Amino acid sequence: MKLYNTKIKLFLFSIFISISSFVFSQNESESICATETSQQFLNHYNSIKKQVKSFEQEFIKMKSNKNYNTRKTLNFIPIKAHIVRTTNHNGGLSETSVIKAIENLNEIYADAFMKFYLFDEINYLDSDELSNFKKGNEQTLIGTNYVPNTINVYFIEAIENSFGESICGYVEEKNNIIIMKNSCAVNDSSLAHEMGHFFSLLHTHGPSNSRLTTELVDGSNCDTDGDGICDTPADPTLSNNTIDDSCNYSGNVKDSHGNFFKPDTRNIMSYSRKSCRNYFSEQQFSRIYGYYKTIEDSLKPDYHEIETENNDLISVKIYPNPVSNDKLFLKVSLENPSINYTITNFQGQTLSQGKTSNKEINVNNLSPGSYLLVLDNGTSSVVRKFIK
Numbered sequence: 001m002k003l004y005n006t007k008i009k010l011f012l013f014s015i016f017i018s019i020s021s022f023v024f025s026q027n028e029s030e031s032i033c034a035t036e037t038s039q040q041f042l043n044h045y046n047s048i049k050k051q052v053k054s055f056e057q058e059f060i061k062m063k064s065n066k067n068y069n070t071r072k073t074l075n076f077i078p079i080k081a082h083i084v085r086t087t088n089h090n091g092g093l094s095e096t097s098v099i100k101a102i103e104n105l106n107e108i109y110a111d112a113f114m115k116f117y118l119f120d121e122i123n124y125l126d127s128d129e130l131s132n133f134k135k136g137n138e139q140t141l142i143g144t145n146y147v148p149n150t151i152n153v154y155f156i157e158a159i160e161n162s163f164g165e166s167i168c169g170y171v172e173e174k175n176n177i178i179i180m181k182n183s184c185a186v187n188d189s190s191l192a193h194e195m196g197h198f199f200s201l202l203h204t205h206g207p208s209n210s211r212l213t214t215e216l217v218d219g220s221n222c223d224t225d226g227d228g229i230c231d232t233p234a235d236p237t238l239s240n241n242t243i244d245d246s247c248n249y250s251g252n253v254k255d256s257h258g259n260f261f262k263p264d265t266r267n268i269m270s271y272s273r274k275s276c277r278n279y280f281s282e283q284q285f286s287r288i289y290g291y292y293k294t295i296e297d298s299l300k301p302d303y304h305e306i307e308t309e310n311n312d313l314i315s316v317k318i319y320p321n322p323v324s325n326d327k328l329f330l331k332v333s334l335e336n337p338s339i340n341y342t343i344t345n346f347q348g349q350t351l352s353q354g355k356t357s358n359k360e361i362n363v364n365n366l367s368p369g370s371y372l373l374v375l376d377n378g379t380s381s382v383v384r385k386f387i388k
């Protein structure tokens with residue numbers, strides 16, 4: 001545990017993203033991200049910049065090699081999902097929506113050689129108070145609901161800032177967690193956006209959500225100002241009011257040299273309309289990858305640390321997940337268990353079946369992907385998800 005604590009501390013120190021109390025939207029559909037990058041984070045980033053940059057070089061090399069082996073270069077990243085429901089166990093994001101949201105993340109992050117997976121079971125928090133979450137109340141939310149060495153994401157029905165305005169999501173610096181409003185978690189860009197913050201990306205309009213960026217339209221200070229990334233144009237901070245239905249920018253703000261901004265309304269890290277945001281630039285991917293590789297040890301949960309609590313199949317854990325060496329192992333407290341297993345895809349199609357008595361399942365016949373494993377011992381059955 002000592003090593004773990006050290007890792008956690010390092011990890012917590014590794015990200016300092018401050019949350020603005022900036023006033024934003026009037027209605028839910030316009031609720032935006034409340035992450036604002038602090039000077040502490042920028043200082044921290046500068047202290048590890050050299051290492052991040054060397055991983056960025058590795059990334060560029062991998063990208064330029066057309067024959068690279070995607071399987072070998074893929075990095076698996078654990079997400080611990082916490083779903084907040086009412087005290088009466090009602091509401092809450094559905095498990096299907098969480099899985100879909102992660103699949104969407106994976107489509108976007110495949111270009112950074114990253115694949116997210118759901119770590120262990122979904123954790124449910126039943127509380128009326130937490131269902132209408134007030135930013136700043138993170139400690140109550142976390143309580144014991146936090147798994148080290150994973151990305152803890154809390155899915156909540158409604159999130160408000162201190163002015164009572166709706167928030168879509170944010171990365172909370174102190175605990176290094178992501179808080180997501182349910183409707184934003186499934187809009188196909190907001191979770192990817194918060195994940196971008198988690199992996200060090202700034203908004204394309206720069207560290208502040210309230211001051212005009214100092215990045216110049218001509219790109220001459222792109223490396224140091226704005227988001228510090230040069231293939232994203234200077235951005236005067238977008239909003240639904242300055243982006244039309246066809247995702248065109250209609251504002252007329254000028255930079256300090258008198259040049260009109262020509263922002264990218266499609267970038268995921270912008271404040272553009274959520275339906276317009278659909279991509280990261282190559283340098284953003286490179287930064288995400290470089291930062292991830294720099295902190296990757298802090299995202300390696302230990303499956304052996306998961307304790308089983310009773311003798312039921314309900315306590316069965318599977319590991320390693322993602323599978324390595326074509327073998328999946330069951331952690332089960334029964335002596336000599338005889339367990340039937342069925343492996344299906346998410347469409348319910350059976351791909352493999354058998355019986356195991358040595359807590360081991362061979363999955364060499366499966367191609368890379370996500371699967372469901374159904375375990376049954378005659379009296380009870382459980383379903384587990386895994387990635388190969």
Ligand SMILES: [Zn+2]
Nearest residue numbers: 033034035197
């Ligand atoms: Zn943001």
